[in-house]
Amino acid sequence: MAQALTHSDPHIGDRPRPAKNYLNATTGIWSWMTTVDHKRIGVMYLVAVSSAFFVGGMFALLVRLTLLTPSHKLFGKVLIDADTYNRVFTLHGAIMVFLFIIPSVPGSLANFVLPLMLGAKDVAFPRLNLASFYLWCTGAILAVTSMIVGAVDTGWTFYTPYSTTTQSSVGLMTMAVFILGFSSIFTGLNFIATVHKLRAPGMGWFDMPLFVWGTYATAIIQVLATPVLGITMVLLALERVFNIGIFDPKIGGDPVLFQHFFWFYSHPAVYIMIVPGMAIISEIIPTFSRKTIFGYKAIAYSSVALALLGFLVWGHHMFVAGQSELATVVFSALTFLVAIPSGVKLFNWLATMYKGNISLETPMLYGISFILLFAIGGLTGIFLGALSTDIHLTDTYFVVAHFHYVMMGGTVIAFIGGVHYWWPKITGRMYSEKWGRIGCSLVFIGFNMTFLTQFFLGSKGMPRRYYNYLEQYQPLHAFSTFGSWVLGMGLFITAAYLLASLRKPMDAPDNPWGGTTMEWLTSSPPIEHNFEEQPVLEHEPYDYRPRVKKHA
Amino acid sequence: MSEHTQNPKAEAAVYLKTLIALLVLTGITVGASYIHFGSGAANVVVALTIATIKATLVALFFMHLLHDKPVNGIIAVAGFIFLGLFLMFTLLDFDTRENPLPRNLPGVVTPPPPAATTPAPAPEHH
Amino acid sequence: MEWFRSIMLPPQGSAFAGEVDTLYMFLFWLSAVLFLGIGGAAIYFAWRYRYTPGRVTPHITHNTTLEIVWSVLPLLLCGVIFFWGLNDWMKYAVAPGESMEIQITAKKWLWTFEYPDGSRTANEIHVPINKPVKFIMTSEDVLHDFFVPDMRVKHDIVPGRYTQVWFTPTVLGKHHVTCAEYCGKGHSDMTATLVVDNEPDFKKWLETGGDDWKNYPPEKWGEMQREQKGCATCHSIDGTKGQGPTWKGIYGTMVEMNDGKSYLVDDAYLQESMLQPNAKIVKGFEAIMPSFQGLLHPQDIRGLIAYIKTLK
Amino acid sequence: MSTSTVDLQHDPHGHGDDGHGHDDPHHQHHFTTMEQQFDTSKIGMWLFLATEVLLFGGLFVGFGMMQARFPEQFKEAHEHLQRPLGALNTVVLLVSSWTMVMGVLSARTNQRKKLVIYLIITILCACIFLGVKYFEYSHKFEEGLLPGHYYTHHGDKIATVNGANGYATFFSFYFMMTGLHGIHILVGIALLAWIAVRGNRGEFNSSYYTPVDLVGLYWHLVDLIWIYLFPLYYLIS
Secondary structure (H helix, E strand, O other), rough: OOOOOOOOOOOOOOOOOOOOOOOOOOOOHHHHOOOOOHHHHHHHHHHHHHHHHHHHHHHHHHHHHHOOOOOEEEEEEOOOHHHHHHHHHHHHHHHHHHHHHHHHHHHHHHHHHHHHHHHOOOOHHHHHHOOOOOOOOHHHHHHHHHHHOOOOHHHHHOOOHHHOOOOOOOHHHHHHHHHHHHHHHHHHHHHHHHHHHOOOOOHHHHHHHHHHHHHHHHHHHHHHHHHHHHHHHHHHHHHHHOOOOOOOHOOOOOHHHHHHHHHHOOOOHHHHHHHHHHHHHHHHHHHHHHHOOHHHHHHHHHHHHHHOOOOOOHHHOOOOOOOOOOOOOOOOOOHHHHHHHHHHHHHHHHHHOOOEEEOHHHHHHHHHHHHHHHHHHHHHHHHHHOHHHHHHHOOOOHHHHHHHHHHHHHHHHHHHHHHHHHHHHHOOOOHHHOOOHHHHHHHHHHHHHHHHHHHHHOOOOOOOOOOOOOOOHHHHHHHHHHHHHHHHHHHHHHHHHHHHHHOOOOOOOOOOOOOOHHHHHOOOOOOEEEEEOOOOOOOOOOOOOHHHHHHH | OOOOOOHHHHHHHHHHHHHHHHHHHHHHHHHHHHHOOOOOHHHHHHHHHHHHHHHHHHHHHHHHOOOOOOOHHHHHHHHHHHHHHHHHHHHHHHHHHOOOOOOOOOOOOOOOOOOHOOOOOOOOOO | OHHHHHHOOOOOOOOHHHHHHHHHHHHHHHHHHHHHHHHHHHHHHHHHHHOOOOOOOOOOOHHHHHHHHHHHHHHHHHHHHHHHHHHHHHHHHHHOOOEEEEEEEEOOOOEEEOOOOOOEEEEEEEHHHOEEEEEEEEEEEOOOOEEEEHHHHEEOOOOOOOOOEOOEEEOOEEEEEEOOOOOOOOOOOOHEEEEEEEEHHHHHHHHOOOOOOOOHHHHHHHHHHHOOHHHHHOOOOOOOOOOOOOOOOOOOOEEEEEOOOOOEEOHHHHHHHHOOOOOOOOOOOOOOOOHHHHOOOHHHHHHHHHHHHHHH | OOOHHHHHOOOOOOOOOOOOOOOOOOOOOOOOOHHHHHHHHHHHHHHHHHHHHHHHHHHHHHHHHHHHOHHHHHHHHHHHOOOHHHHHHHHHHHHHHHHHHHHHHHHHOOOOOHHHHHHHHHHHHHHHHHHHHHHHHHHHHHHOOOOOHHHHOOOOOOOOOEEHHHHHHHHHHHHHHHHHHHHHHHHHHHHHHHHHHHHHHHOOEEOHHHHHHHHHHHHHHHHHHHHHHHHHHHHHH
């Protein structure tokens, strides 16, 4: 008889911990390398994307360190020259985008939690799930080889004709991105099939948790946008090898055509990054407010609206790139449409917190940080959407600050919040709440120190991707670099105490936060095929009304 | 299993008729290419509409979209819709792009005249 | 208010800059208000409704009118901002007919400008005040971007075709010009100076290349020309081999050419190397140096030669 | 790309069936019924086909833009393609689509022998198609109509302006699109052979024919892409 859920106080619904769980059901490296269990693949993805985040983060710290002073000197010696700097910021961009932020939430957290939330035994195509992980590894190996052989110096956007004429190993990196694209497609494909066909009995489309809605919307973008990235990378590689005149004007091509190809994927890609972040926040806010989500349908529909509208606006990256004036005006108008669903989500989260019973554990701290930082990120997007201000602000540090507020202030903060929220479920252990709050505060302060200053650098007219800058920008750059150290420290502390928690014995209850979604029904960590017997949905999602506890 | 065959004979006949229709349409489209419909663009439109008809026939009958769960049809159509979006906006940019020209074509750089049209018109502005 | 604007935005060099700044400040204050509203609400709720064990929260699932309100209101607000931005942008997009046309040729890390009367300058432009000036731009190699922060104007320069940008300067003095589209190693060195003069100074500068060379010794002026005209990107002064031969210690020595002959490096040789660089190519280098004919005024050439003499 | 389609087909032996008294050995443990498993495979396959449509779509958009950039050169380059061969290939692929769907029908009606025959005919048609393609490619190689800087054909009306050779761009796209299509045909042949072998062993019956159906969908898509390639390349005059 399914244990009915009650709410109010954490540590409810405790049962004796089953001896066997997905971690120790089978042991040995080979059992992990050939697993088709979505939970193990989720954990492997978590380790993989976190290491990519570490490498990308190191490059970021190096970029900030180089920009500390206009002379780039550290202890009297020039740190890196202009050429190396170009390669470092390119690799920071490429690794963070392709290896970390796109596969992070869908690959690790969604892989682990989605089937549990649906009450399913596994994703629709388990083997394809493993194939997707190994494609990520292949792409990562190719990217690392490209780094060693001759690091790319074109920026993560690979704009032609620079990318078709530079000697750095653009070919290898484009193939790495091509393969990583397929890894992303297969994850998306898997989730769409799972959501359509593997929901628990009684779970209609509007009984699913909002995390599933967000992941579903992201999967739509992954499936429908990534193939065009694939063909763009192939065309770029073929142009470099066979001198085909598509993008390079020296042989009859048009660089603006490449920008269309690239941004047709890359703008939906930024929604692949933010929508899963919003999905996690839609889980954290109601759980820690212990209150029913406000506007379930509004949030669900706005996720799908973001996914679909995301395909109409890519031209706002090219307002001054030589695009036709009519196209520029049309893209600007459509860009404002995209701002509406994001606003709707923000207001609904606030309405959820209204009259809640809010406890500020670490996931909720990250949740509120997300609301604050994503609000700034979203609002500064309006500056870049308006045509006249965009002329001054595009390609400056204003854009750098904007997308870091949305990508790091949004997705990465939500990702870390999600990792904390599901840490007991994934590892069976609680992390140290004290250190969690310290880590979150450092990350929040460090992040704002680093990137709030860059808004002013950008509006003052400092272009992005600059090695040498004017003397007048030095104080802001120095402050931003100090901020990056605080941010780096916060992230290191977070990694440290999370890993430290692994040494403790498994002490996490089934439902530490009093969540009402199905993953909290099973044990922490879950048994290998998730549920003893198929859970049946008995109440609408996020229903925090008190119920009499059915005797077992 | 889903659409267990009521009557395989009837189904085979449908497939045969579809094949014949496709072959006939192929003949038509080849024939149509010899006739000149106004401008070159008109020919392209005719050829592509015939191709789309053939494609829908293949999709509905050969790929069983007709008696299949609607979600498969939506996915199939979605692929083409988003491709159409990509084509439409890129064409919007290419067709309405202004190409400002300097008052004299300096010898320093002679880029190919845009879209290989006739040499520089008078540099007046809209 | 003006103080606040001057912190965030560069000085205004044109009327268009004023309009852009007005919209920018409106958006800034709007965002500040909205952010304080949203952030304030989040923090206030977190404090006001802080956790007390056992408290039951009300079961409010949705409110359709509220959803409509906070969808339609932002949409209207966005509409206003869009049309405001479009209205200003139209001025940026359409150049007035009578504006002076300067042709820009951008190449890897150097700006060259050509005036209607054919005179050419590198990394420095003089324009008359209160007169619209239009730039028709192309690039010889990769994407570049002509960005004048003070005029709030920017446009990519695409190789293989022409792009255009215009403004009407209204403030005298020097304005910083910089490249804003990534173009490789020297991307951040690709800067130029836009000098806005009144009409007579501009005319005089056009003929003589200005007279501020008079208040510098020739070698100092030569050193400034080396920076300004972009010689530094290819020719080093410390002996290291760049895309072009180094200038260190070459004056008065015999230098061997690609074709085996060797010549004495004297004033005539240096002048010829500047104006017809492909006549003699030093051994081990390619003929990629552009001619500086019309770019270097007599005083510039004398200055450069004097400067090279000082490099032992 | 081929590995993915193979993965989509469920290995008939399925992995460990826990003791839920499954009626069919192919029933995977995380599905409740065989019908649910079949429908899920169909959704997965159609999603994969949508990505293929968009992958080829990128090339069609590129072709369209280059056509707008070099209208005369593209029109003249079209003449080098032999229209009868294109038409023959279209007929061959349409027939192969028909034999494929008849194969799926016979698999569904437990006619093992007919399934194998239809699959073999489909494979033969595919080979004919590749043969015609080989002949066309060799003709292009002889005349020097090759992509990018390998283009050495003479006697074109419009000369190359600043390195912009419209003909080379046309043939770049020709080889890219028909080449990618050809690769998909090769992958299709491998899949068809694999299905034919398993069909011959009698693994498919009315209650389990998913692999045949999915390979059929894949093959029809490859035909569908050729339906669009044919007019765009061979019929524009």
